[in-house]
Amino acid sequence: MKNDIVEICRLFREKDRFLIACHENPEGDAIGSELALALALRKMGKTATVLNADPVPGNLAFLPGAGSVVFDEDGSGYEVAVVVDCGSPERTGRVEAELRKPPVLVNIDHHRTNGGCGDYCLIDPEAAATGMLVYKVLSEMGVEIDVDVAVNIYVAVLTDTGSFHYTNSSPEAFHIAGEMIRRGIDPWAVAEQVYETQSLDRLRLLGRVLGSLETAAGGRVAAITTMKKDLAEFSARKDFLEGFINYPRSVIGVEVAVAFREEGEGAVRVSFRSKGRVDVSGVAQAFGGGGHRNAAGCTLRGSLADVKRRIFGALEEALR
Ligand SMILES: [Mn+2]
Structure with a gap:
């Protein structure tokens, strides 16, 4: 100080x-x-x-x-x-x-x-x-x-x-x-x-994105995915997604929440939120990103399925 x-x-x-x-x-x-x-x-x-x-x-x-x-x-x-x-x-x-x-x-x-x-x-x-x-x-x-x-x-x-x-x-x-x-x-x-000032479009986008909810690592990881076409359909700005990741984090038994966002040119933006046990900055760093212990992010190249496989694999390792 x-x-x-x-x-x-x-x-x-x-x-x-x-x-x-x-x-x-x-x-x-x-x-x-x-x-x-x-x-x-x-x-x-x-x-x-x-x-x-x-x-x-x-x-x-x-x-x-x-x-x-x-x-x-x-x-x-x-x-x-x-x-x-x-x-x-x-x-x-x-x-x-x-x-x-x-x-x-x-x-x-x-x-x-x-x-x-x-x-x-x-x-x-x-x-x-x-x-x-x-x-x-x-x-x-x-x-x-x-x-x-x-x-x-x-x-x-x-x-x-x-x-x-x-x-x-x-x-x-x-x-x-x-x-x-x-x-x-x-x-x-x-x-x-x-x-409490969100637009109707943002709430509708949340509905779409929550529809993608999936779990990994035996329920200790929960993830949501935003596709490029979702953002376009709801004329959404990127800041609309702020806070969406709190929903998968809130699920009982989940230790790490992940948000995947499809970007241009085969890139996928990945955000992590940890409830505290797992240091997600370490996971993000392994893929060239960074952040804090409980909030971090990285960008990967590859198909969505491939990116998810790599990220879930790394998280399973980190949760061991
Ligand atoms: Mn401050």
């Missing part, structure tokens, strides 16, 4: 122009953290610009401040750059060069792999979400957390704990969520926006 919170608070009080960014392909913690910080700084009378490489996902567009995110900005003229939820500043993608222009770089993050890049860091791998660290900074500064800031912090904690399902759902995570409710956020209204 690196903790320059005193210096970070001093910078936030003394300086006036802030450029804030999160990682590419942002999700709830990244967006919630940067917007909470930007809104709080603006309330202090400062200029805070949020510069991202990628658009705000549709289910997060309701977040206060989301409409003010820019995708093109000259970083010169800013006094402080702040990157949130990034293991390293490179994770900000194509906007990194602009974030390198201000004289000071602040890094607020909770990734275990954070290299601590930046002049001042607040990095705590024990924090369930970066939003919790933003909350810590704002509390330390004595900034009033209004309902607009609160909803951003709440969504950061909600999404990075998997709706308080994951083992990182600490007493502190619940405490901060509770504080945000005290400040006026409505948990159902937020959940509805974040989780």
Whole structure:
């Protein structure tokens, strides 16, 4: 853990122009953290610009401040750059060069792999979400957390704990969520926006994909398959598939869930989710991919049947 919170608070009080960014392909913690910080700084009378490489996902567009995110900005003229939820500043993608222009770089993050890049860091791998660290900074500064800031912090904690399902759902995570409710956020209204806003096409695609459910390794592996023609039929984007793999993972007795997705040119994308016993990053690595212990992926060439045979074989080996 690196903790320059005193210096970070001093910078936030003394300086006036802030450029804030999160990682590419942002999700709830990244967006919630940067917007909470930007809104709080603006309330202090400062200029805070949020510069991202990628658009705000549709289910997060309701977040206060989301409409003010820019995708093109000259970083010169800013006094402080702040990157949130990034293991390293490179994770900000194509906007990194602009974030390198201000004289000071602040890094607020909770990734275990954070290299601590930046002049001042607040990095705590024990924090369930970066939003919790933003909350810590704002509390330390004595900034009033209004309902607009609160909803951003709440969504950061909600999404990075998997709706308080994951083992990182600490007493502190619940405490901060509770504080945000005290400040006026409505948990159902937020959940509805974040989780219950799918299109009819996505749900129909889920029905199709679940029809492919199969098991291997004596029921300890469950897999789903998405064909190219399924994606085309439901005019689906790739992000429609987000979360589908949780269904095979939820089956009793299953230790590893696999999602196969047919890509062009005879390639098959394979995603793994483990309940914890099997390190799927090792399996993915054996096929040229990578990831984390419980979530990993790789891409293989070959027919679908051939790819499945190789993957199921490797998993059976890993489950031994
Ligand atoms: Mn995060």
